Structure formats: C-alpha cells, structure tokens
Amino acid sequence: MLRRRLGRTLLYIFLISTSLMMAYPLLFAFAAGLTGTEDYYQSTWFPAPTEIHLDKWAAFLGRDDLRLWVANTIFRAGWYVVIPAVISVLCGYVFTVPRFKGRDAVFMLMLASMMVPGIVYVLPTFIMLARWPLVGGNDIYGQGGHGFINTWGALLIPGLINAFYIFLMRQSYQSIPRDYEEAARVDGANTLQIIWNVYVPLLRPALTVLVIFQFVAVWNDYLNPLVFAGGNEAIAPVALGAQRFIFSTSQNTRAGLIDYPTMFAVATLVTLPIVILFLLLQRYFVQGVAGFGLKG
Amino acid sequence: MDTYPLTRRERIAQYLARNRRAVEAWLILTPILIYYFVFAVFPVLANLSVSFLDWNGFNEPAWAGLANYERFFTNPRYQQVLLMTVFFAVAILIVNTVLGFFIALALNEQVKGLGIYRTLWYVPTLTSAAVMAQIATVFIAPRVGVTSVVLASLGLESPIWQTNIDFARLIIVVFSVWRSVGTAMLLFLAGLQSIPLDVIDAARVDGAAGWRMLRHITLPLLRPMTVFVLVTGLIAAFQVFEPVYLITNGKSGTNVMMLKIYDDAFQNGRFGMAAAMATVMLVVLLWASFLNLRLMGQTSAEQQ
Structure with a gap:
C-alpha cells in the first residue's frame, strides 16, 4: 500500500514537473506581455510584473495591420475550409456509394498525393503561379508579368484538395447505412439533395475535424504566404505579419531598451485564439489526431 | 414500321x-x-x-542531366546539409517517440486531471512555428535571454549559438520537440486506451505487472501505433523549416534541406538544385511511407 502511494506520488511529481516545463514558454510569453518594460528587465527566470500592464495588448489590438492580418487569415481560412469540405464530401460519396469502373483506381490515385511532402510542391507551384498566362501582366505564353505571385490568387488557388480529408469522409460514409439513401430515393430526391440532406448531417464529426484542422493550418501557415505572396503586405496573414512585427521590434533599439514585452504580447495574442479553439473543441482535436493513427 | x-x-x-x-x-x-x-x-x-x-x-x-544530383551528393556543403537533415530528423524522432511514449504511459494510469496534462502537452503543437521561433530568439539571446539568466544564476557561462555549434543544434532539436511531441503523446495515448481492459486484467491474473506487463503485453499491442508514430514523425522531422530559418538561418552548422531548397529556389536562383533536393526528399519520404504500409500490413496480418 505504502509502495503504491509512493508510486502515485512520484507519478504526479513527474507529470506536474514535465508539464510545467512544456507550458513554460507559453506561460512566460503570457506573463511577459503583461509586464512593464522596466519590470521585464528586472525579472530573471520568470517575469514578475509589479502591476499588470495591459497597454502592450491594447496597443497591439488597436493596430490597423493586425485587423488586416486577422481579416486576411479568416477569409483565407474560410475558403480553405469550405472548398476542401465540398470536395471531400463529394469525393467521399463518389468513392463509397455508386459502383462504377475505375472507382477504386481513382481513389488510390488521389490517396497517393498524401505521400508527397509539401516542399516538393513549393517551387513548381511558384513557377506555375508566376507563369500563369494572361494574369498579372503575363502574355499568352506566361511571360512579362508576375502572374498570381503577390496576389490573392496565389493564396487561394493551390492546395485545395487534401487526400486525408477524402479518406476521412470515405471512412465516415462507410459507417452510414444505405437504407437512408434508398428511402430518400423513393421519395424522389436526387444525388446532390441526398448528399446534402441525408449524409452531411451524419458526417458532422468528420466535418468538424476538417474545419478545425484546416483553420489551425491556415492560421499558422507561414511558408506558402512567405513564398507566394511575401511581397504584398496588404494580403499578409497573421503568422507572417506577427513574425515580421516581432522581428522588427527585436531590431528596434532606438528607444534604448528593446521592447520585449510587446514581442511577447503579440505572440500571446496570436496564439490565444487557437488555444481557446482547442479548449472548446478538445474532443474533436483528440479524435482527429487519433484518427490519423488508428485509421492511417 | x-x-x-x-x-x-x-x-x-x-x-x-x-x-x-x-x-x-x-x-x-x-x-x-x-x-x-x-x-x-x-x-x-x-x-x-x-x-x-x-x-x-x-x-x-x-x-544539366544528373549534374544537380551529383553536386548534391559530392559537394561538401550540400553533403553537410544532407547530414544535418538526417541528424535533426533522427534526433527529433527519437526524443519525440520516447518522451511521448512515457508521458502517454503515465497519463494512462488513471491520473486525476488528465485533460489538463494533455492540454499542456498538446497545445504547443497548435502554436505558430514562425511566431514561436521568432520568440525563441528572445529566450536564447545572450545576457538578457532566459537561458543566459538561468545559467548565470547557476554560475555557468551562457553559450552563444553563433559560436557554439552544439548549442545551436540543441536549440533546433529542443524547439522542434517542444512543438511536436504532443502529437506522439496523443497518438500513443489513443493506442493505449484502445487496448481492451480484459487483456490487461487477464495478464494481471497471470501475474504480469510493471516491466513484464510493458514488455509482453503493452508494447506488442502498441506496435502498429508505434510504427505509425515513427514513420509520420520521420516525415515531419525531415520537414522542419521555421526554427532553422528564423532562429539560426542555417548558420552555425544547422542548415537543413528544407531551408537549402528555399534558399536555392528563392534567394540564389538555382531552380535546378532546389528541384533536385526536393526530389531526393520525395524519394526518401516515399520510401518511409511504403515502409509504413508494409509494416502496418505485417502487424495486422500477424494479429489475424
């Protein structure tokens, strides 16, 4: 009994200490963002504000470019949620319910792209977007202009098909009995009506996983905006805008002291929405990640 | 008619x-x-x-024929990049898998407040790699950074990554592990929770406990998940970009293929080299994926 209690105590000591180490950078950023610059320079391993300074948060939240980054990101996230959702719901249906020649071959072809690392796409997609004929000053041969580069086209056109979600939807369709569809057919519904009215409500768990993972992916996407649209500040997303803002703050020594609290306030504020999303929809995050493993 | x-x-x-x-x-x-x-x-x-x-x-x-590939495998600077890519991938993979496994094992012991620990371990994977990498430069800054302050309070001299290659590499590994170990933990936890309780009970009746339980019951049943964690972890660890780009910018012996591809394509105007490196990554990671499928197939065949 004693040994067991000792074991439990050690277990909790291990868990609490390692978990605190994991949380340390984020807790530090949270506290440092609320610390006055003087206090910050006095602190050692953890910022200890003598009074809470909300001015760094307020200053950042009041910036016009922050509103721009957030609006850009939410717009782009909406697009990368809706279009892949439509595509994967349609493909999931086509690859599960109707039987036709070549169905499984096409499904395997689409799954194959899951194995291609993202970096392989960056350069060829850049060239394609830059050389797209008749846009951005390009002639019919794709010469002379910048194509879609540094425009919204570059941030909205590539990467709309994600084979993982097609796979996920197909799994979900397979767990739904066909009786519902047959009943709807008898009532005279067509295929699109059946997908929308019969299947989509039953696909909600899978769709929720798609929405949150796509939203987090777009919110944090850095490489694509950097490469495809890094030259256009007006369409910069949160991750790129915030990173650049933190960098320029770290280089700004004109005021004498580098304004570290502002850097941490920015990092906290762009991380907070995702953390809140996780806390609200924890179940789906866990299901989504577990789904990658158990079904993959 | x-x-x-x-x-x-x-x-x-x-x-x-x-x-x-x-x-x-x-x-x-x-x-x-x-x-x-x-x-x-x-x-x-x-x-x-x-x-x-x-x-x-x-x-x-x-x-150019195979000249780009030849250059990649024979030029010392590119060889160094390949070596560091493999080093980081293996180091991050090992730490992630071992640490993620033990945390999952601990969390599977019916601990109180499971959700809180799980949140603390998983939330870093949801943060922006770019923003947190930019913040990491503050943590490791000489004199004012936290690492310096903590080491100074222990009476140790603080390392400077620009001159200390080991420290620079350690930063990349620690940062990447911090941002990805949560996924391994969550996957192992899902795997552990899917082990039927009657299997555990039966083993307990037979006298299995502690290490023997782990060795003969838990690990074999967890094998498909372990393979999956290893392969997906390898694929992810090969593609670490933001910390290398933003913290060290590939300096001090930390350059990796992801950053070299970016630099060659968009800074140095060497499209051919960048494409050749991307092809090498494609081949390596395709091999890893096929290995995954084969091993997964094997384990499910064994279990039948």
Missing part, C-alpha cells in the same frame, strides 16, 4: 439512363480530377523535370 433503329441521341439517352449513377459520379469527379492533375500531379512531374535543368528562372533553361 413500328420499330426503327435508335438514333444516336436516343442511344446516348438510353446509356445515360442505365448508368445514371456512374455518369453522375464522373460528372462530380471530372472537375475535381482536372484540378488534381494540374495542382497535385503535374507539379511533381514538373519538379522532376526542373531537377535536370540548369535554370535560374530567368535564363534559357539548359539541360
């Missing part, structure tokens, strides 16, 4: 009526497949073609 040969239009109508489901399916699939070929299949082939070219994006592309 009541019967007459069907007109072309009638034959088509008849065919459509008989194969309505298939026709609908292809109507849905065709636009999606066109997009898929343009943006998912064609770029892979285009990347392969560019890898055989000497091209900076502006000049007339010249055929």
Whole structure:
C-alpha cells in the first residue's frame, strides 16, 4: 500500500514537473506581455510584473495591420475550409456509394498525393503561379508579368484538395447505412439533395475535424504566404505579419531598451485564439489526431 | 414500321439512363480530377523535370542531366546539409517517440486531471512555428535571454549559438520537440486506451505487472501505433523549416534541406538544385511511407 502511494506520488511529481516545463514558454510569453518594460528587465527566470500592464495588448489590438492580418487569415481560412469540405464530401460519396469502373483506381490515385511532402510542391507551384498566362501582366505564353505571385490568387488557388480529408469522409460514409439513401430515393430526391440532406448531417464529426484542422493550418501557415505572396503586405496573414512585427521590434533599439514585452504580447495574442479553439473543441482535436493513427 | 433503329441521341439517352449513377459520379469527379492533375500531379512531374535543368528562372533553361544530383551528393556543403537533415530528423524522432511514449504511459494510469496534462502537452503543437521561433530568439539571446539568466544564476557561462555549434543544434532539436511531441503523446495515448481492459486484467491474473506487463503485453499491442508514430514523425522531422530559418538561418552548422531548397529556389536562383533536393526528399519520404504500409500490413496480418 505504502509502495503504491509512493508510486502515485512520484507519478504526479513527474507529470506536474514535465508539464510545467512544456507550458513554460507559453506561460512566460503570457506573463511577459503583461509586464512593464522596466519590470521585464528586472525579472530573471520568470517575469514578475509589479502591476499588470495591459497597454502592450491594447496597443497591439488597436493596430490597423493586425485587423488586416486577422481579416486576411479568416477569409483565407474560410475558403480553405469550405472548398476542401465540398470536395471531400463529394469525393467521399463518389468513392463509397455508386459502383462504377475505375472507382477504386481513382481513389488510390488521389490517396497517393498524401505521400508527397509539401516542399516538393513549393517551387513548381511558384513557377506555375508566376507563369500563369494572361494574369498579372503575363502574355499568352506566361511571360512579362508576375502572374498570381503577390496576389490573392496565389493564396487561394493551390492546395485545395487534401487526400486525408477524402479518406476521412470515405471512412465516415462507410459507417452510414444505405437504407437512408434508398428511402430518400423513393421519395424522389436526387444525388446532390441526398448528399446534402441525408449524409452531411451524419458526417458532422468528420466535418468538424476538417474545419478545425484546416483553420489551425491556415492560421499558422507561414511558408506558402512567405513564398507566394511575401511581397504584398496588404494580403499578409497573421503568422507572417506577427513574425515580421516581432522581428522588427527585436531590431528596434532606438528607444534604448528593446521592447520585449510587446514581442511577447503579440505572440500571446496570436496564439490565444487557437488555444481557446482547442479548449472548446478538445474532443474533436483528440479524435482527429487519433484518427490519423488508428485509421492511417 | 413500328420499330426503327435508335438514333444516336436516343442511344446516348438510353446509356445515360442505365448508368445514371456512374455518369453522375464522373460528372462530380471530372472537375475535381482536372484540378488534381494540374495542382497535385503535374507539379511533381514538373519538379522532376526542373531537377535536370540548369535554370535560374530567368535564363534559357539548359539541360544539366544528373549534374544537380551529383553536386548534391559530392559537394561538401550540400553533403553537410544532407547530414544535418538526417541528424535533426533522427534526433527529433527519437526524443519525440520516447518522451511521448512515457508521458502517454503515465497519463494512462488513471491520473486525476488528465485533460489538463494533455492540454499542456498538446497545445504547443497548435502554436505558430514562425511566431514561436521568432520568440525563441528572445529566450536564447545572450545576457538578457532566459537561458543566459538561468545559467548565470547557476554560475555557468551562457553559450552563444553563433559560436557554439552544439548549442545551436540543441536549440533546433529542443524547439522542434517542444512543438511536436504532443502529437506522439496523443497518438500513443489513443493506442493505449484502445487496448481492451480484459487483456490487461487477464495478464494481471497471470501475474504480469510493471516491466513484464510493458514488455509482453503493452508494447506488442502498441506496435502498429508505434510504427505509425515513427514513420509520420520521420516525415515531419525531415520537414522542419521555421526554427532553422528564423532562429539560426542555417548558420552555425544547422542548415537543413528544407531551408537549402528555399534558399536555392528563392534567394540564389538555382531552380535546378532546389528541384533536385526536393526530389531526393520525395524519394526518401516515399520510401518511409511504403515502409509504413508494409509494416502496418505485417502487424495486422500477424494479429489475424
């Protein structure tokens, strides 16, 4: 009994200490963002504000470019949620319910792209977007202009098909009995009506996983905006805008002291929405990640 | 004459009526497949073609044959990049897997407040790699950074990554582990929770506990998940970009293929080299994926 209690105590000591180490950078950023610059320079391993300074948060939240980054990101996230959702719901249906020649071959072809690392796409997609004929000053041969580069086209056109979600939807369709569809057919519904009215409500768990993972992916996407649209500040997303803002703050020594609290306030504020999303929809995050493993 | 040969239009109508489901399916699939070929299949082939070219994006592309690949495998600077990519991938993979496994094991012991620990371990994977990497530069800054302050309070001199290669590499590994170990933890936890309780109980009745339970019951049952964690972890660890780009910018012996591809493509105008490196990554990671499928197939065959 004693040994067991000792074991439990050690277990909790291990868990609490390692978990605190994991949380340390984020807790530090949270506290440092609320610390006055003087206090910050006095602190050692953890910022200890003598009074809470909300001015760094307020200053950042009041910036016009922050509103721009957030609006850009939410717009782009909406697009990368809706279009892949439509595509994967349609493909999931086509690859599960109707039987036709070549169905499984096409499904395997689409799954194959899951194995291609993202970096392989960056350069060829850049060239394609830059050389797209008749846009951005390009002639019919794709010469002379910048194509879609540094425009919204570059941030909205590539990467709309994600084979993982097609796979996920197909799994979900397979767990739904066909009786519902047959009943709807008898009532005279067509295929699109059946997908929308019969299947989509039953696909909600899978769709929720798609929405949150796509939203987090777009919110944090850095490489694509950097490469495809890094030259256009007006369409910069949160991750790129915030990173650049933190960098320029770290280089700004004109005021004498580098304004570290502002850097941490920015990092906290762009991380907070995702953390809140996780806390609200924890179940789906866990299901989504577990789904990658158990079904993959 | 009541019967007459069907007109072309009638034959088509008849065919459509008989194969309505298939026709609908292809109507849905065709636009999606066109997009898929343009943006998912064609770029892979285009990347392969560019890898055989000497091209900076502006000049007339010249055929280079295998020269880019030869350069990648023989030039000492590229060899160093390949070596560091493998080093980081293996180091991050090992730490992630071992640490993630033990945390999952601890969390599976019916601990109170499971959700809180799980949140603390998983939330870092949801943060922006770019923003947190930029913040990491503050943590490791000489004199004012936290690492310096903590080491100074222990009476130790603080390392400077620009001159200390080991420290620079350690930062990249620690940062990457911090941002990805949560996924391994969550996957192992899901695997552990899917082990049927009666299996555990039966083993306990037979006298298995502690290490013996782990060795003979838990680990074998967890094998498919372990394979999955290892392979997906390897694929992710090969593609670490933001910390290398933003913390060290590849300096101090930390350059990796992801950053070299970015630099060669968009800074140095060496499209051919960048495409060749991307092709090498494609081959390595495809091999890893096939290995995954084979090992997964094996384990499920064993269990049947």
